[in-house]
Amino acid sequence: MALQATVEARRLPTNQALNRIGRAVRSNRKATAGTVLLGIFILVALFPGVIAHDSPTLDVYQPHLGLSSAHLLGTTAYGQDMWAQLVWGTRNVMIIAFTVGLAATAIAVLVGIAAAYLGGLWDGSLSVITDVLLVIPLFPLLIVIAGYAHGGSTLVLIVVITATSWSYTARQLRAQALTLRSRDFLEAARVRGERKIYIIVVEVIPTMTSLIVASFLTNALYAVLFASSLQFIGLGDPNTVSWGTMLYWAQNNAALQTGAAMWALAPGACIAALGAAFALLNYAFDEIGNPALRPVRRRSLKQRSVQQGENRA
């Protein structure tokens, strides 16, 4: 009887896990703010047509129009609706952020954890590669590569940024995997006869989930910043609709000097906001995982005395 119950109970771990995440997000201010912000951006990226009624590339409007109800942010020097561009541009940025985030994290996990576990020559060579990439100044490298790719499309941007930014988080993952290596429960798995690959996949990686998620958030954040920067200096495809390209065109037309400040400020603010969303989530994760980092909150005296009354009862 008890056995039946235990078997069934084990089939619900995902439910429990989601519950715990939900509670954690609600209780931590940074997590709530970050989730809400990121959620807004994801929604905008998924349903741009619902929010902006114009096509971003349609250039039939009168150029240099100010803010109005017809054009929420005005129009660009080419007669395009800025709000539409901003909204549709979100999709491009989110695609880059998530693709690079996932790809770079996947490589970092593979390289970092394998290096820690296989040790010896493997660790040596993988670490050398990681360190070399880490030391090379990323931005000049990106410029060179993007230049070679003759002004890349989004795909080129994704590949280039992934290839150059995985090393940072790989180093962190390797360091944590190394400390885990001597943990008793891994030795226990070894002693009971588990194979190495099993230990890495089933025992090690799940205990590193918080660092892996943090790596994803870090990589996504840097992807947004790097991609926008590359597009800003003209190495992205200037015809794609994205925040970075908006900045590029704004710069080309001296937007800030000619009173069309919104052309530069709006995409800039969005980049900052998306970056902040990822960063907030990263901090929140740290705090949830490590209670010592949580801010000490003052509760009202009344609340406290009521709770103490409950405690005694």
Next chain:
Amino acid sequence: MTTPLLRAEHLSRHFKIGGALSKRTLHAVDDVNFQIGQREIVALAGESGSGKSTIARLLARVYQPTSGEVYFSQGEEDPGTPLSAMRSRRARLRYASEVPMVFQDPFASINPVFRVSHGVLRSLKLHRPDLSAREREAEAARVFEVVGLDAAMLERYPHELSGGQRQRVGFAQALAGRARLILADEPVSMLDVSIRIGLLNLMASLRDTMGVSILYITHDIASARYVADRLIVMYAGQIAESGPIEEVLADPRHPYTQLLVSAVPDPRAPLSVSAEADQGEPPKVIDPTPGCRFRFRCPIAIDKCGNVTPELTLVGAREVACHVAQSGAEVKAFTS
């Protein structure tokens, strides 16, 4: 004389230390000989650095011996198969199921992301392939009850259990295979004093009701006396004295054993004065020269102690590695 369950002969384990070019070796375990019988608890005692944990890991096959051999009897008729002959995955798994290990730290020895049933179920999957999934669940519940845990606890996470309960989970994991000898590496050292007795009683009952032998590694002689049948005292990688525990503790013949016994705090006994005389430390044995390794702290060392390494020889009902004891003279090093 029934065949011993496990026999270690001239077992040694050395570690290279220093940089890649250094030739220095740390002698963690040197030329150790001992046996573990059926249905007995053998206590392996010593200070840190004495080599006791290394021996556990040698027996658990985490390390390979630098020299010497360990023989494990796999059945009634088997006088002992050398561990080095167990190479195939099948042979290794079989040994792992018959000689499991329980670890010291209840907070680090269980994977925190899985329920506590995880380790037991994995052990069953690896070592009892004859069982179906349903039978594994049943067996996991049974093993939990043997160690005194409610079967409903299978669903809990490690952080929901106390230290004592987690150590019981460790024993459950050990019993999930076909355990015949459990290697217990300081299983109670990190537990509160009032909880230790419960686990020590569990170990004794495993021996009495399930016929499992246990190698109980500890630095706490009093707890060793409570559960063990025989005692092996280690010093600086070698065995100093070994024999039936009551005898060894009542009348220790090796000076180091005398020091250990006198240093154990016992609130009911008056303060033993002789232990104050010692302020030495166990040596780090790097590239040792012949001679007794205890001689620097030994108040009754003779010339021979500096030149000839004493061998473990039978003196009465126990074995001692001390020239003075072997010569038949009375050993009064740290007794009042």
Next chain:
Amino acid sequence: MLEVSGLSVDYVLPRADVRAVDNVSFTLDRGEFLGIVGESGCGKSTLLFAIAQLLAPPARIAAGSVTFKGTNLVGMTDGQLSAVRWRDMSVVMQSAMNALNPVKSIGAQYRDVMRAHGKTSRDEIGTRSAEVLRMVGIDQAHLRSFPHQLSGGMRQRAMIAMALLFTPDLVIMDEPTSALDVVAQRSLMVQIKELQRTLGFAIIFVTHDMSLVSHFSDRLMVMYAGQVAEFGATRRVFDEPLHPYTKGLLEAFPSIRGPRVPLKGIPGSPPDLSVIPTGCRFHLRCPVAYEPCNQVAPELADQEGTLVRCLRYTQDHSEERSVAL
């Protein structure tokens, strides 16, 4: 010299405050050795940190005072405390490897301490450092050694020497021997007692191992779930334990001499301090609990010089005392 009165320490947590130390009071005279024992979670380390004014958020002193040589330390600022710290009161931490700076030599760390508290002359620092090392039996050549070069026992003794640099009147020790082996433990305890005899400082010694202090402390305080369970002369507490918890603890130590008897230990585990049981905190594990134990929380009662927190010893329940404990 030291008077702790009604000291309570709370941990301010999101859901509710947890009282880790509840209303502890005691006095300490010059040269006295006070042992505080209890298992994990009983609040002994928190109490120690509270006395030394080393509590960090979310812990804070909720009530009570710590009067050291006439002044109340509670509420003093760091600036005011620094006059007292190390000169009159010093602390020895649990693990020297964690408390000592691994990248500085021992001598450099002693120098730091002395400079921080007033001594600046090179000669004075040098002589005093060598002197304290000699007091603990370490060769003064080790002033140039780094912590990892010393063995565990030596490191602990170096820490104790550091605590004695200014010959304080009170030394607080938090489980200084727990990382050591039994032989090193014994020699360290003997050393501490000897130093106390020659220098005359008082000691508050916190440990989970009762038997360790049995031969060294003058008085013994047994803590359970944040409260004082029993408090009296050490020999008295050992020979005639009054509180069922103390009795249970003493019986949980297997003896190395005498007959081998099966022991029981104390079933269950200490309560979660955020959910304190009603009445006596120990009643759920107590072998001699009776009717009122789960409703009435006992106060400390004086039983011929020993304080004990158990209903069996309070006035109104004297009839029950006749039941064999």
